[in-house]
Amino acid sequence: MRSRLISCTAIAAVSLTVLVGCTAAGIDSDADNGAATTDDASWPRIVEHDAGTTEIPGEPLRIVSVSPSITGSLLAIDAPVIATGAAYVSALTDDKGFFTQWADAADAAGVEVAYSDLELDLDAIDLLEPDLIVGSVNGADTALESYDQLSEIAPTILLDYGTETWQELTSQLGEATGREDAAETVFDDYDAQISELATELALPEQPVTVAVYLGADGVWAYDGTSPQADLLASLGFSYAPAAEEFSSEQAAANGVNVLSAENMAAGLADTQTMFLVNMTGTDVVAAFTGDALLAGQAAVAAGRVHSLGTESFRLDYYSALNTAKLLVDIFAG
Numbered sequence: 001m002r003s004r005l006i007s008c009t010a011i012a013a014v015s016l017t018v019l020v021g022c023t024a025a026g027i028d029s030d031a032d033n034g035a036a037t038t039d040d041a042s043w044p045r046i047v048e049h050d051a052g053t054t055e056i057p058g059e060p061l062r063i064v065s066v067s068p069s070i071t072g073s074l075l076a077i078d079a080p081v082i083a084t085g086a087a088y089v090s091a092l093t094d095d096k097g098f099f100t101q102w103a104d105a106a107d108a109a110g111v112e113v114a115y116s117d118l119e120l121d122l123d124a125i126d127l128l129e130p131d132l133i134v135g136s137v138n139g140a141d142t143a144l145e146s147y148d149q150l151s152e153i154a155p156t157i158l159l160d161y162g163t164e165t166w167q168e169l170t171s172q173l174g175e176a177t178g179r180e181d182a183a184e185t186v187f188d189d190y191d192a193q194i195s196e197l198a199t200e201l202a203l204p205e206q207p208v209t210v211a212v213y214l215g216a217d218g219v220w221a222y223d224g225t226s227p228q229a230d231l232l233a234s235l236g237f238s239y240a241p242a243a244e245e246f247s248s249e250q251a252a253a254n255g256v257n258v259l260s261a262e263n264m265a266a267g268l269a270d271t272q273t274m275f276l277v278n279m280t281g282t283d284v285v286a287a288f289t290g291d292a293l294l295a296g297q298a299a300v301a302a303g304r305v306h307s308l309g310t311e312s313f314r315l316d317y318y319s320a321l322n323t324a325k326l327l328v329d330i331f332a333g
Helices: 016-024 068-076 100-108 122-127 144-153 166-177 180-199 227-234 261-267 284-289 317-330
Strands: 004-007 045-049 052-056 063-065 081-085 112-115 132-136 156-159 208-213 219-222 249-251 256-259 273-276 305-307
Touching: 045 156, 045 166, 052 156, 063 068, 068 081, 068 100, 068 132, 068 166, 068 317, 100 317, 112 122, 122 144, 132 144, 132 166, 144 156, 156 166, 166 180, 166 317, 180 317, 208 227, 208 284, 219 261, 227 317, 256 261, 273 284, 284 305
Parallel strands: 063 081, 063 132, 081 112, 132 156, 208 273, 273 305
Antiparallel strands: 004 045, 045 052, 208 219, 219 256, 249 256
16 A cells, blocks of 8 residues: 555645545655755654554654565655664674664664664663654564554554565655655765666676575575566566466465475476575585475576576665675676
8 A cells, every 4th residue: 555645734634534535536746845854844743654644743853664664765855754663683684683785874873772672661761752664564573563653652664565665665664754865865875876787787698587496495586576677677577477377375475486306306497596695604606506396497508597686585775785885796798
């Protein structure tokens, strides 16, 4: 669901009936309200999101993110994030549980750890005195079951990063925080950098596919609508999703096709160059190319299997650019 934002002037002076009518009218949020605006006419805002409808009384100045997967998009638009929930420490994070792609930006902004290991701590969040809480309805960092309790602490919006591109997610966050202009600046900067990076690439044999290798459990192959496929296409790659007839399960909401170990080679028969998301920090390319069930797969046989790094698993402004730069390092023209 795409959030819809409504700006109502002098909200205290209108009745609840008028407010509901304003929301139901579905006034589009495409109007430019300005980045970090303090214009009284733009607040309060009513935001329709994936867990309900939330009124944000004024421009947020103390945001707590309860979704590490969303924190990077908030930081990219310079939203005033004071704290974030932290993930389990792994190859994808720093030693605090901040994802590596946005950890430096978080440290520079003075972002605190609200709680660790994705263990939602309502008391800790309350002590931070946020004026806006941002979270997710899906994934390992979902806060959906705690939405009512979070809403008692501060206005809360929950978004679905599983079905949105990072650009769509960033746009929604810009609307909810009054940083629409900042979001547009991020998009312009990103597009300019991607265009420049594309000129530095010498493309390998096409088409390509991105997947997470699971060993005996097969692979998760990202489909053609995934952010990973979109990133590669923006750089000039031709993308080949896994053949659906060999998919044991198609998780369209998450943008992946699941191939069993026995169906990996057949499902990836069209793939000439293979990219692997590295979830563990180990040599995933060696594991993939050493799998006897993949010996005849075209990319494996030709030695065209590459790691796409750890940051390509969950793309935001930071990780998408870092992944694009990694591709330039691999295929410099």
